[in-house]
Amino acid sequence: MPGKPNATTPAERRRLILAAVRAIAAGEVAGYGEVARRAGLPGCARLVARVLSAGDEPGLPWHRVLRSDGRVAFPAGSEGFDEQVQRLRAEGVQVEAGRVRGQRAAPTLDELLWAPPEVPIPPHRR
DNA sequence: ACTCTGACCAGCC
């Protein structure tokens, strides 16, 4: 077939990104760039952001996607910010001033690859 | 076809 070795169409990329986001386990967080990497689309962090901003897919754990700094991607005080923080806390993620503590948003996944099925969440920790 | 914008990232100072 005339050359289409990879996902060159936006719809295909979008599907891959959605799958990668769904693959994030509860209590885990991932950066936009990391999600793009898992989707097989390195460098497409902005595309991930765009897909999430569409908000079409119901049940998508979009709140588990953070910036590479571990910060919430919404401006502090906005609705999206507030909701994302609450959702993360509901899953046991410790959020402090819009920033996730205890986990790395974008660690070196050189060997980590796909995340473990479940992560032990300490009940309370400081 | 061009320009601007966006739930971004990595590098450098």
Add this chain to the structure above:
DNA sequence: GGGCTGGCCAGAG
């Protein structure tokens, strides 16, 4: 720790 710059992809005007 913070701020600037360039690069990135896709959609809207």
